[in-house]
Each structure stands twice: as structure tokens, then as C-alpha cells.
Amino acid sequence: MTHLLDVLRCPVCSEPLSAQEDSTELPFWRNRVWACSNNHSFDVARQGYLNLLLVQQKKSLTPGDTALSVAARRAFLSAGHYQVLRDAFAEAVAALKPLRALDIGCGEGYYTQVLSPICASVAGIDIAKPAVFTAASSIKNVVWLVGSAIALPLEDASVNLVSSLFSPIPMDEINRVLASNGHLVLAIPAEDHLWSFREALFGEVKAHEPMAKLQTLDEQFELVQQQRISQDLTLDSTALIQLMDMTPYAWKAQPAKREALAQQTALNTKASFVLSVYRKR
Numbered sequence: 519m520t521h522l523l524d525v526l527r528c529p530v531c532s533e534p535l536s537a538q539e540d541s542t543e544l545p546f547w548r549n550r551v552w553a554c555s556n557n558h559s560f561d562v563a564r565q566g567y568l569n570l571l572l573v574q575q576k577k578s579l580t581p582g583d584t585a586l587s588v589a590a591r592r593a594f595l596s597a598g599h600y601q602v603l604r605d606a607f608a609e610a611v612a613a614l615k616p617l618r619a620l621d622i623g624c625g626e627g628y629y630t631q632v633l634s635p636i637c638a639s640v641a642g643i644d645i646a647k648p649a650v651f652t653a654a655s656s657i658k659n660v661v662w663l664v665g666s667a668i669a670l671p672l673e674d675a676s677v678n679l680v681s682s683l684f685s686p687i688p689m690d691e692i693n694r695v696l697a698s699n700g701h702l703v704l705a706i707p708a709e710d711h712l713w714s715f716r717e718a719l720f721g722e723v724k725a726h727e728p729m730a731k732l733q734t735l736d737e738q739f740e741l742v743q744q745q746r747i748s749q750d751l752t753l754d755s756t757a758l759i760q761l762m763d764m765t766p767y768a769w770k771a772q773p774a775k776r777e778a779l780a781q782q783t784a785l786n787t788k789a790s791f792v793l794s795v796y797r798k799r
């Protein structure tokens with residue numbers, strides 16, 4: 519029982535899900551139907567992801583990131599602007615050597631992919647189908663799931679590590695799926711994350727409040743390690759447009775401010791993150 523595919527559960531009735539044929543080797547799990555003992559069945563898409571999102575879990579027809587924001591984020595991240603965070607994430611996980619890992623809000627898998635060489639088995643879950651589609655099309659050896667983070671389709675105490683980078687933190691669900699002594703790795707924006715970028719968009723900027731957000735975890739998780747990571751960025755027009763397209767709050771800016779930012783040839787800003795490792799209490 520080391521593989522993530524052995525611990526999937528039905529999003530309808532919570533009974534274990536299994537493939538019609540034994541297919542724990544990832545290349546063979548494609549084009550298969552997964553079902554529970556109550557005959558709720560789910561298809562693996564041709565690109566290699568399993569859609570476990572129920573209609574009633576969708577708040578809109580196409581929940582989560584749009585294809586536009588997925589493509590923008592993929593291009594922005596591929597340029598290496600947040601590489602420093604990915605490296606620190608990989609290092610933190612490598613020190614823990616988890617057997618099974620789940621990445622919540624995996625998006626197109628930029629951070630998820632570093633888990634594969636470290637862990638025996640890895641799953642990434644996201645509510646946005648375009649994001650998981652992109653992830654599954656290009657990154658193999660990961661169990662890609664379209665599903666809801668507030669009702670994770672995994673059995674109790676089934677994973678050794680959960681990560682959430684710039685993504686939802688459903689504490690009770692994380693606690694439920696983590697095995698004893700399991701770890702939670704989180705990355706959230708630090709106070710001054712993208713300060714001058716946000717200033718150019720909105721004029722006035724409020725500092726992020728990472729510590730207030732993290733404080734709510736204390737009851738269920740014990741802090742093991744915490745570090746601040748930052749990276750100076752010089753962003754050209756292409757990168758600025760990508761950053762606006764991948765950031766939902768950018769759409770709240772006045773069109774004139776967005777337009778002016780898109781014309782800039784070089785904006786200096788700083789990405790800064792708080793990366794934390796917690797242990798389940």
C-alpha cells in the first residue's frame with residue numbers, strides 16, 4: 519500500500535476506489551474506469567488525469583483558474599521568477615523523505631513536479647480542469663486529480679506529506695488525510711510580496727498578513743521550520759502581462775492602471791514568501 523492509487527476514495531460515498539484492472543504502474547492507468555463498490559464510476563481522461571469533481575462541488579461551470587490564467591502562470595513560472603521558492607520547497611521536502619505526498623491546488627504542476635524524485639508516490643489535486651489538463655499533459659509519474667480540496671478524495675491517514683503553495687489550506691481535511699507524524703508544507707505571500715507591482719496596479723497597497731493566517735494552524739499542527747524567501751525581480755512587459763493574467767486580484771485594478779503597467783519595459787519588484795513546515799499534532 520505505498521501507492522497513492524491504493525488510497526483513493528469515492529467522492530460520492532467515501533468507499534475505496536479501484537481500477538477495473540490492476541494498474542498501479544502509472545502508464546497503465548490511463549483510459550481506465552475507476553469505481554467504488556457502490557458503482558460510482560469515474561473516467562481517466564486521455565491526458566492522464568482522473569476527474570473526481572462532483573457537479574455539486576462546483577460553484578461555477580468552470581471553477582478555479584481559467585485556461586488564460588493557467589497559460590500565463592505556466593509561462594511566468596517557466597521563466598524562473600519563482601525558482602527560488604521551488605528550490606526551497608524541494609529542499610524542505612527532501613529532508614522529510616515522505617513516502618506518499620499530496621499537493622493541494624497543484625495548478626499546472628510547477629511545484630508538484632519536484633516531489634516525484636523525492637517521494638515514492640505523488641498526487642496533485644486542483645479544482646481547475648484546465649490546470650490539471652496542462653499538468654497531466656506534460657508531467658508524468660504523478661497521479662493528477664481534478665477535485666475539491668474541501669473534500670479530498672483520499673482515505674484517512676493515507677499520506678505522509680501535504681503541500682499547499684499559494685493554494686487553499688483546508689485544515690480539517692489535511693489533518694484527516696495525513697498519517698500520524700505527517701507533515702504539512704505551506705508557502706504563502708510575505709508582507710511585502712510584489713509590493714511595487716501591486717502599488718503600480720492599485721496606487722495604495724496593504725501588506726499581506728502571513729502570520730495571522732498561519733496562526734490558525736496552531737491547534738492542529740506544530741511548527742517545525744519556517745523561513746522567509748525572497749527574490750528581486752525585474753519584469754518586462756511580457757512578464758508583467760503574464761503576472762496580471764495569472765493573478766485574480768489584478769482584474770480589480772482600474773483598466774488604465776493595468777494598461778499602463780502592460781506598457782512598462784522594466785519594473786523592479788520583489789517576490790517574497792513564507793515557507794513553513796508543520797507536523798501533525
Ligand SMILES: [Zn+2]
Nearest residue numbers: 528531554558
Ligand atoms: Zn461511491
